[in-house]
Amino acid sequence: MLHIGSADRNAMPTAHSWCSCGRDLKAFGHQQIARLTDDHTRHRAQCPLLTRGKEAA
Known part of the structure; x- marks a missing residue:
């Protein structure tokens, strides 16, 4: 997960x-x-936990 934020404009x-x-x-x-x-x-393309299911498909 990626979260990007800012409290206000400055x-x-x-x-x-x-x-x-x-x-x-x-x-x-x-x-x-x-x-x-x-x-x-x-990382999303290489992480073993995220790619494990893609290999089986």
């Missing part, structure tokens, strides 16, 4: 990426969130 945005495999990462600011979003997308 606040620093934050992001939290976690998975049932134990992955739990946080990012602060636009650049770190962009990197975390890319990493989160790669």
Whole structure:
């Protein structure tokens, strides 16, 4: 799951990426969130817990 949020318009945005495999990462600011979003997308394609069912299909 990936959650991106900001308290208000002038606040620093934050992001939290976690998975049932134990992955739990946080990012602060636009650049770190962009990197975390890319990493989160790669993780979803490679995580054994998420890809196990796709291999059988």
